[in-house]
Amino acid sequence: MTEYGRGSGPAPWHPEDPLYGDQGWTGHQTPDGGNAPYTAEQAQQAQQLYEGGQQDPYQQQYAAGQPYGSPSYGEQQYGNQPQPDQLQGQAQQQAHQAQQQQAQPQQYAEQQQDPYHQQYAEHQYAAGGGWDAAQQTGLPYDPAAQSVQYQGETPDPYGTPEAYPPPEPPARRSARPEPAAGAESGSEPEHDWDAEPEAEKHPFFTGADAPDAEPEPGGSRRSGGGGGKEGRGGGRSKKQKKGRNGIACLVVATVLVGGLGGVTYFGYQFWQGKFGAAPDYTGEGxxxxxxxxxxxxxxxxxxxxxxxxxxxxxxxxxxxxxxxxxxxxxxxxxxxxxxxxxxxxxxxxxxxxxxxxNSLVIPEGKRNVWVYEQIDTKLGLESGTTKKVAQDQAKNLGLPDWAMGHPNLKDPLEGFLFPASYPVAKGTKPEKVLRKMVSRANQEYSRLDLEAQAKKLKLEGPWQLITVASLVQAEGKTDDDFRKMAEVVYNRLKPDNTETNRKIQFDSAFNYLRGQSEIKISESEINSNPDLYNTYYHEGLTPGPIGNPGMEALEATLKPTEDGWMYFVATDGMNKTEFAKNHDDFEELKDKFNDAVG
Missing domain, CATH: 3.30.1490.480 (Endolytic murein transglycosylase)
Structure with missing residues (x-):
């Protein structure tokens, strides 16, 4: 604390401190909480003492009654008197207070007329004595003065939120509120401090006026003036309130009807979408x-x-x-x-x-020559037009790189006019139709990953794999036939094949080079024709595919059987195919064939 503080420091209070010498309650305080001024007589007496160089007895009183806890308490109590310079300052302060009091006689008179002020003044200054600490217990309690006196030293028991408010002097107590009209005399008003405030009722539904509406003549807007919000005197009539309630009910009913209509509409739409008939025309068009x-x-x-x-x-x-x-x-x-x-x-x-x-359906295994003729027919073109376009523009129709540059081919597009259905409308150019077919073949071949599959089967590449599939497609009839025929091809291509000496010997390849589909072929003709597509004459595969294999034949070529098949014969001459693993069994199958076809 500073030297002017009221703590436990070694310095006494400064004489000019407004709270200097404040030991009591309202008897020494002005209404605003300061020190009470001297009376005119006391001020004159203090001036005479000052001029005569004597000490003010009231200052002795304050010195003897200095609050406990000040460091100079013991010294002043046992005869250490204030110094003359201190007395001079105190006397001047007292004289100044007397002059202010004379300037405000009315205020001072009212204060002197207060019986409580006189009572405490008598206690303090009776017989010229000082403040007796022993009398404090019998005096009324002033929380303002007491808080000033013990500020920072003693806790105030009335300063906590849980404590009851301190008693006030009678002069400061407010009059008890009068009971409300209609209450019994002498009864205390009851108030439930824990009860929650009553919810305000909306005037739209209660029929009451709006809060800021002008009151009706003769009515009052305040409670106690003839009724509250719900009981205003001179308010609207019951008929008006009922009309307001009727409007509210009408609005609610309108909302409910509108919501019901919306639910009905959307429900009908939902039922119509789920169970109703879809919009449709009638007739043949x-x-x-x-x-x-x-x-x-x-x-x-x-x-x-x-x-x-x-x-x-x-x-x-x-x-x-x-x-x-x-x-x-x-x-x-x-x-x-x-x-x-x-x-x-x-x-x-x-x-x-x-x-x-107006579409062209390409069956599995059909040769390109047949496809060209069908395109010419669908487009209404002269026969041979599409074939010539294929020969002239083969490199521009979308063949993959691994299908380019093979020598001795009868048709570079063979095997790439994939079996499927293609739209062929009149006015379409033949190269557009061919490009669609090649594109479809590329799509299917890419899905099968022919390059990786060819390595597994020890073939030179996808081109040879398509060639094997075309041979299987031309000879077989069922999926079981396709898989066995694929094994026959792979077994005959092996270098250690001594049964056929690596010759495929398929009649379908010879028919392809002749452009025919014959069952009976003379051995002299087969063994003497040197065409590279004659598998009786040359070892290995044909230079390229002999037709357009379908997906079933392609997949069977990728998964052949492993039973050791080396021969097969259509024993009924048409649909029934039987297989053999050695030459003797093959001869027996040939006899069956000869007997079937005569």
């Missing part, structure tokens, strides 16, 4: 329009294309009609000549009819 269906298109895609062209009214109608038709799932890729605004059922029926299809 009119006019003509061409629709191209891509490869691997499902019913939903087909329905979208038909709707876009104006054939059907909705996709759902077409999908439903396709599902109801037993053959609906067999619709293939191609270009279809359809009519506009057809019923979905009529559209499905027309697409299943061959007359509506």
């Amino acid at each position: 009119t006019g003509t329009v061409q629709v191209e269906i891509p490869q691997d298109s499902g019913g939903f895609v087909i329905g979208q294309l038909l709707k876009k062209k104006g054939v059907v009214k909705s996709v759902d109608a077409f999908v439903s009609a396709q599902g109801n038709n037993p053959q609906g799932k067999s619709i293939q890729a191609g270009v279809y000549t359809m009519k506009k605004e057809m019923s979905a059922a009529s559209a499905v029926k027309l697409m299943l009819s061959p007359s509506s299809r």
